Amino acid sequence: MKKDYILPSLSDARKRNKELSAKLSFSLDEKYRGLGEGKTYYIVTHGCQANQRDSETMAGLLDAMGYKMAEEEKDADIILINTCAVRQGAEEKVLGEIGALKRYKKENPDMIIGIGGCMAQEEKTVNLIMEKYRQVDIIFGTHNITSLPKLIYDVLSDKKRKVEVFSKMGEIIESVPVTRFMSHKAWVNIMYGCDKFCSYCIVPYTRGKERSRDKDDIIAEVEELVRQGYKEVCLLGQNVNAYGKDLHIDYTFGNLLADVAKTNIPRIRFMTSHPWDFDDTMIEAIKNNKNIMPYIHLPIQSGNSEILRKMNRRYSREEYLALFDKLKRELPGFSFTTDIIVGFPNESDEAFEDTLSAVKHCEYDNAFTFIYSKREGTPAAAMEDAIDQKTKEERLQRLNELVAFYANKNNQRFKDQVVEVLVDGLSKRNAKVYSGYTPENKLVNFTGEGVKTGDIVKVKITQVMSFSLNGELVEE
Ligand code: 5AD
Numbered sequence: 001m002k003k004d005y006i007l008p009s010l011s012d013a014r015k016r017n018k019e020l021s022a023k024l025s026f027s028l029d030e031k032y033r034g035l036g037e038g039k040t041y042y043i044v045t046h047g048c049q050a051n052q053r054d055s056e057t058m059a060g061l062l063d064a065m066g067y068k069m070a071e072e073e074k075d076a077d078i079i080l081i082n083t084c085a086v087r088q089g090a091e092e093k094v095l096g097e098i099g100a101l102k103r104y105k106k107e108n109p110d111m112i113i114g115i116g117g118c119m120a121q122e123e124k125t126v127n128l129i130m131e132k133y134r135q136v137d138i139i140f141g142t143h144n145i146t147s148l149p150k151l152i153y154d155v156l157s158d159k160k161r162k163v164e165v166f167s168k169m170g171e172i173i174e175s176v177p178v179t180r181f182m183s184h185k186a187w188v189n190i191m192y193g194c195d196k197f198c199s200y201c202i203v204p205y206t207r208g209k210e211r212s213r214d215k216d217d218i219i220a221e222v223e224e225l226v227r228q229g230y231k232e233v234c235l236l237g238q239n240v241n242a243y244g245k246d247l248h249i250d251y252t253f254g255n256l257l258a259d260v261a262k263t264n265i266p267r268i269r270f271m272t273s274h275p276w277d278f279d280d281t282m283i284e285a286i287k288n289n290k291n292i293m294p295y296i297h298l299p300i301q302s303g304n305s306e307i308l309r310k311m312n313r314r315y316s317r318e319e320y321l322a323l324f325d326k327l328k329r330e331l332p333g334f335s336f337t338t339d340i341i342v343g344f345p346n347e348s349d350e351a352f353e354d355t356l357s358a359v360k361h362c363e364y365d366n367a368f369t370f371i372y373s374k375r376e377g378t379p380a381a382a383m384e385d386a387i388d389q390k391t392k393e394e395r396l397q398r399l400n401e402l403v404a405f406y407a408n409k410n411n412q413r414f415k416d417q418v419v420e421v422l423v424d425g426l427s428k429r430n431a432k433v434y435s436g437y438t439p440e441n442k443l444v445n446f447t448g449e450g451v452k453t454g455d456i457v458k459v460k461i462t463q464v465m466s467f468s469l470n471g472e473l474v475e476e
């Protein structure tokens with residue numbers, strides 16, 4: 001059957017050139033303004049911080065069109081699902097969710113359902129949705145978010161399903177409206193895409209090439225956030241250490257950190273640092289600026305050099321540990337977390353033991369651990385893998401126990417200490433308890449009165465668990 005839409009292509013998305021990415025400035029066409037008057041939308045977000053930030057852009061665009069955020073999904077006129085393709089499990093969850101939307105659509109046939117994010121970049125997903133999930137009206141890619149107003153307008157006009165997914169390297173689009181979901185902490189993109197091509201990872205295909213925003217645009221955004229009363233920014237990129245390289249200028253992530261620190265925003269975080277390019281300028285900037293938080297996420301993925309080579313991580317076990325030791329020495333009191341994949345194709349028992357020994361060496365504050373998930377279109381998907389699922393699950397279990405042990409050990413240093421907490425609000429679990437994070441990114445649940453979201457308060461830690469701390473507000 002002939003398709004009246006263009007499918008994305010992961011192999012096209014693999015292409016890279018050295019050219020400077022185009023910088024465009026967005027403006028909303030007048031004909032889309034007011035289209036959403038009296039109507040509502042609901043956005044479901046899966047995956048990483050980049051997706052969280054993208055959802056805020058989707059919300060910003062819909063707000064600019066006159067739509068309002070719905071309280072509940074079932075009542076919304078537009079539902080958008082921002083998807084994640086990093087692991088099979090995430091994809092299956094999304095497909096289940098899209099399936100469940102069918103009943104809303106039955107009750108309200110005028111409802112518009114849109115699927116965006118990384119899954120939309122995959123040919124197989126677009127095919128599947130177009131064939132089996134007829135309740136979906138719009139599929140839009142990670143490079144096509146600013147087309148949402150047009151896509152919605154077109155669906156409303158002709159009632160036909162729309163697919164707009166570009167498999168290109170991507171550009172930088174400034175001045176896009178944004179509705180931030182929090183009033184005290186903000187995500188700030190400093191760069192998009194990824195050129196690392198770790199062999200297991202789909203992200204370089206779904207998010208295009210590494211392209212950095214202009215430093216002046218980033219700093220102006222943070223300055224505006226300071227004016228609005230924001231307390232924390234998290235500078236976002238798949239690999240923030242590569243900031244500026246594509247611009248061919250003599251200005252690195254270390255320089256950017258130092259300049260963002262000058263805005264005097266109380267708290268600065270950044271995500272994610274690849275161990276590659278973690279240079280001394282960065283360390284100096286982190287050391288010299290008290291508003292850069294004492295927390296570093298440094299994914300190791302594996303502690304075995306042979307697996308790291310097959311993962312195309314560009315460092316050996318020894319190189320990672322040397323960098324880690326240097327950071328620990330230079331940045332005392334900092335907390336460190338990591339990402340680890342177990343069960344990479346043909347990971348031997350010995351290789352897995354190397355990962356455990358690296359965890360013992362680094363004594364991480366926490367680790368995000370995953371079982372390897374085969375991603376069609378990536379080089380690792382073609383690698384032979386004789387390791388059965390049960391072995392992988394057992395490894396994950398052992399790894400998690402070790403991670404919890406060190407998480408708990410690290411948290412002991414906070415017992416009876418007074419820490420500064422940026423308050424997120426009332427705890428999700430207990431309506432009388434507030435929660436927030438310390439500079440080291442430790443989750444704290446505490447009792448107290450007269451506290452508001454966005455306050456930075458002093459809390460005395462009374463109880464220490466592996467993955468959170470309990471405490472009481474200290475009256476000033
Ligand atoms: N399988 C399992 N985990 C993966 N990650 C990325 N790709 C895969 C995959 N195919 C993990 C990595 C990365 C984190 C965001 O997700 O550990 O750092």
Ligand code: SF4
Binds near residue numbers: 196198204239274
């Ligand atoms: Fe994926 Fe590696 Fe890029 Fe991270 S650095 S997004 S793991 S390819």
